[in-house]
Amino acid sequence: MKKKWMLRRVYEFFGGGGTCALMLLSLFFASTALAKNGDVRETFLGADLEQSAYISLGADGTVYILNQNATSQKGLLQAFSSTGDYLWKKKTASVDGPAACRLAVGSNGKIYVVGNEHDPSGPPTGNLQAFKADKSPEPLWSNNTTLYEGSLALGTGNSIYVYGWNTVIQPRTFSIEYFEDKATRKGSATFGGWAAGAFLDMSGNIYVGATHGYGSKAQCFNSTLGGKWNHDSLGLSFLIDGAMGAANSIHLIGKSDAKDLSTLITLNATGDKDETSSFDVTEEGQVLTGHSSFVVGNNENATFFVTGIVNNGTSTELFLKAFSSQGQEAWSNSTMGGSTLVLGKDKTLYCLSPEVNGTVWAIDSLTGEYQWSVTLTNNAVLLEDAVALDKDGTLYVVGDNGTARILYAIETASKGLADSPWPKVFNNNRNTSRRLVAEPSPEQPEGVKPPRVMSSTKDEKTKADLEKEYGSKDFTPYTELFSFKAEVTPDKISIFQFETDNLPAGKVSNLNCLKLVGKTRKYAKQYASNDNAAQAQDGDWWLVHGNGTYIGFNESLTAGTTYLVKLAIKDNGPYDEDTTNGTITDPFVLGKTAGGSGSGSGSSSGNDGSSGCSLNPGATFGLEWLLLAGVGLPWMRRRFRK
Incomplete structure (x- = not known):
């Protein structure tokens, strides 16, 4: 009613007509339609969905979401336009358990999905499928993998890498398998224990950080999974996350061997430890839990951003800090923190917190100052791996309120991710790890x-x-x-x-x-x-x-x-x-x-x-x-x- 009254007064002021009135009315409509930071659009995904959800974006802005159907135990791949219109859906290979399926969109427009297969007569394995980005229900091709609960990333050319538990080798260990589009498995590499980070560089090299026994190590493989170097003693007893930085350096966070705190270790492209960029990120007696992550920016005064939950021995609390390239603390915030970080092109840092009422915080990455926040409606909880930031500034997240799943499209001014994305294998090409433009x-x-x-x-x-x-x-x-x-x-x-x-x-x-x-x-x-x-x-x-x-x-x-x-x-x-x-x-x-x-x-x-x-x-x-x-x-x- 108020808007109609304003329109009438503007129109009457100019005598009920004229070019000026029409221009002002046009400006009025345009201004009322302008979106602002934190505006949210909701899209209903379904009521029979469970386990983790994953998002990948097409070059044209199409949003692809992978869930698991609770009844059929099949993967459900859905496509929506950038305006939230439903386009199509199709079933994928059977999946089971959290972190059991991933997807990625290739530069060729194909959608690649990895899920789990169940054979009662043998150990569980995986399945890699390729789909056309249209309504056709059947996959273009399907290949078995020996990996369970796998994730995937796309390398140069037609290279596809699947990464997960190798259930054929006993005891279980993590492995990477290498495929080419329309081809069978071309190679594999195995490393002991549980891995906390795998990254591809521009030349197709793969860097892996893994916890094995009571220590941690890092390895580098070429694009066909031939070994290049191995750093067998990182000084970390347990890895929780990793990211890639400038000049093919890799950064790994975990529990320190020597102290009761969490430490960031930096290795250069040849596997040597960079002491000037390796430092403690928490205080003595504070250890980051497994639901933590960090990203690497391109400002030398605020380069590393770390978030998560710290365990003080008797209680837990939110953690969010920024450090310079040499490890000096740039800023900290004890009232915000979560399990996922996304760095925007305009240097806005988005912190996703399932722990705090499904909240997304927008923060100035250089100063740590709060800008704005969004709390999901319908009592929904954020799913930590379901996030993507498109080049038009839309931040996509998925929430679950126990009854239904909802896609939330949040308006931002970031106009895409900072710099260009590194495919991050373990975290499903979340596109939240960054590297420098140059x-x-x-x-x-x-x-x-x-x-x-x-x-x-x-x-x-x-x-x-x-x-x-x-x-x-x-x-x-x-x-x-x-x-x-x-x-x-x-x-x-x-x-x-x-x-x-x-x-x-x-x-x-x-x-x-x-x-x-x-x-x-x-x-x-x-x-x-x-x-x-x-x-x-x-x-x-x-x-x-x-x-x-x-x-x-x-x-x-x-x-x-x-x-x-x-x-x-x-x-x-x-x-x-x-x-x-x-x-x-x-x-x-x-x-x-x-x-x-x-x-x-x-x-x-x-x-x-x-x-x-x-x-x-x-x-x-x-x-x-x-x-x-x-x-x-x-x-x-x-x-x-x-």
């Missing part, structure tokens, strides 16, 4: 130490944004604007790599790599003729596949495929925006200049946006005008002297 390339020129990335971001920019902010006319961006700051070997060339899946179909030669310096200049870099770090020149850029294979200048790209962008930058060279010795700052974007050729291999040209350096034609009174003014000054002096 990574040091594994190969560096001789005598160059691996750079240390201090901060990195990627921001979506339109053609109009780039023209307004940098004056880059006629340039259409395909990727986000990548920016990073890194400590490097002074006055030497360092090589960095970035992951993108936004490049269109077509030849590499159609692309331009645009370097943005301040507000007045742009540099287009040349495409390298190989992936040899020793031959890299300042300003070179090139593309490689996820497995590290170089992509030639005239080769074709496939839309939606993930590629690595390699970039060679010399400290204090023309492509380094930071004049500090030993520090590189570099913003760049991949795209296409209208009417211009792509970045030629070894070529150099001018304003068409291909390789070489070009002055910015769009900035008002930029460097070009200063240069022209400088040319004209002598002539003007001579004229006025006459």
Whole structure:
């Protein structure tokens, strides 16, 4: 009634008509429809569902949810649009017990599901299935696995990794099995005990942290599960969670061997312990329980975020803290805490707490300050593994009130996850573990130490944004604007790599790599003729596949495929925006200049946006005008002297 009264008064104020009235009415409707942080939309999932639930998101925003039907004991895969409309459902392989089924959506659009099979004559095993993202009920294919209560992650190409209890080997132990799409099992690797973290890097390497006997260890395997290294003594008696950080480092949290507290251990990409980033996260007498987790951010002052429940021996309490990259406490909050963390692109940290009335807290990750919160309606309890944050800012969670399950879509301003996701095998590709946008390339020129990335971001920019902010006319961006700051070997060339899946179909030669310096200049870099770090020149850029294979200048790209962008930058060279010795700052974007050729291999040209350096034609009174003014000054002096 109040809204109708306001509409009538606005309309009457402008005489019941006119352009102004129509414009104001349009603005009124738009403003009343605008969503704000914490707004919630609910979608009923079903009343006969049990055990854990899992969410995965399609590239088009479709929400896929996997539950277990309590009556049929079959998995139930449901699809909903990003607006909450029901699309379809289908049955999957039988499942049993908590954490018994997982799903993941591939870049090819297929949906992969792993569940349990029951054979009365033998030990329980698993089943891996692939489905089309449509109403067709039957799977595209199905394969048996030897793993029970498995989870899965998707690697480069068609690689599929299933991870869980191996019930064939006695006593039971954790294993990973490797499949390829439409193929049988291609390989496996076994490690003792109970594992608390398994991660894939961009090259397909797999890192595993596991508790075995009365200690813990970490192992690294290549993409076909061949062993690479083994760290057999972490100093932890029991692991509870893990995450991957910058430069393929892995971070594991668990109970300390030597003290009655919880400790974070950091290993670098070669398996050596990094003492400067290994530290105690709780005080003496406090131990994090199994329902705990942490994520890794990209700010050196607030890098590690840890949440959970701490056991003080006689009682338990909520725990939420942030630490710098060197282990100094950045902030703490004793009134909030939970079992799952999600880090948004806008540096908002979301803490999901099934323990506190099904609450989702939004927190400033840099300061720890409370922003807003949502408590689930209908007396629902949060299911800790059912969470996903989409690029439109929607945070999806699932609640269960004992009678029904509900999908809650929560409005946020995050516009997706911070940086790009690491597939986290053990936690079902929850997409809550993060890594930096910019990574040091594994190969560096001789005598160059691996750079240390201090901060990195990627921001979506339109053609109009780039023209307004940098004056880059006629340039259409395909990727986000990548920016990073890194400590490097002074006055030497360092090589960095970035992951993108936004490049269109077509030849590499159609692309331009645009370097943005301040507000007045742009540099287009040349495409390298190989992936040899020793031959890299300042300003070179090139593309490689996820497995590290170089992509030639005239080769074709496939839309939606993930590629690595390699970039060679010399400290204090023309492509380094930071004049500090030993520090590189570099913003760049991949795209296409209208009417211009792509970045030629070894070529150099001018304003068409291909390789070489070009002055910015769009900035008002930029460097070009200063240069022209400088040319004209002598002539003007001579004229006025006459």
